[in-house]
Amino acid sequence: MGRFSFLEWPVVRQFTSGDHLGRGPAVASRRTREIAPRTADADSVTQSICPYCAVGCGQLVYVKDDKVIGIEGDPDSPISRGRLCPKGSASEQLVNSPGRQYKVLYRAPRAKDWEELDRDKAIEMIADRFIESRRNGWQDRDADGKPLRRTMSIASLGGATLDNEENYLIKKLFTAAGAIQIENQARI
Known part of the structure; x- marks a missing residue:
């Protein structure tokens, strides 16, 4: 490292370069001028x-x-x-993230460990449980015989990370299935 010079002071550079407000290159140090953004070498x-x-x-x-x-x-x-x-x-x-999951994990009821599951099998399990729950909780008519056509055994709580199109499709799916308990985190 060389000897420090009075002429290297930012205030001196400021007035000698015409950068009187100190908002330009006069106030930048040599180290600042030499560094590059971490994204500069991106492909x-x-x-x-x-x-x-x-x-x-x-x-x-x-x-x-x-x-x-x-x-x-x-x-x-x-x-x-x-x-x-x-x-x-x-x-x-x-x-x-090193903790990011790339496979479907399933833990059976009362099991201690998670097991890897094929994605198609996991989707089939979810669909089977959805249909069974809808069937078991279906209410076709009330006590007076008025039509209800709903299920109280299925609910949906959407997250705020979904866009409008995804929320629209989820609302349509659950409404068509007869669910009436449909909510979204973004509205709460």
Whole structure:
């Protein structure tokens, strides 16, 4: 490291360079001028939408060697204009977390351990249980004989991470199945 010079003081650089308000390069140190953004060496940048709530903030996803290296707000997004909330800023952890699950896990009633399950078998189990629950809780008419055509044994609580289209389809599915207890976290 060389000897310190009075001429390297930011206030001196500020007045000698014409940057009187100190908002330009005069106040940047040599180290600051030498560093680069962590996303500068990304192979590609993809526009995406934040998965956390139904607002739909735009994100820029930086990828290097087929791995997400960073996620930032998309300045071209008319919704968020380049800003992300703390959860959106941390959404890179969803992809790169070492605890992320890639397989369906099932724990049988009163079992101690989880077991891997084939995805098709898991979907079939869910469908069978849904149909059985609907059949067992079906109310066709009330005590006075008025038509009800509903089930009280199925309810839906949607999450705020779903977009409008997904919520619409879920509402249609559960209404068609006869469920009347349909709620969404975003409305609560």
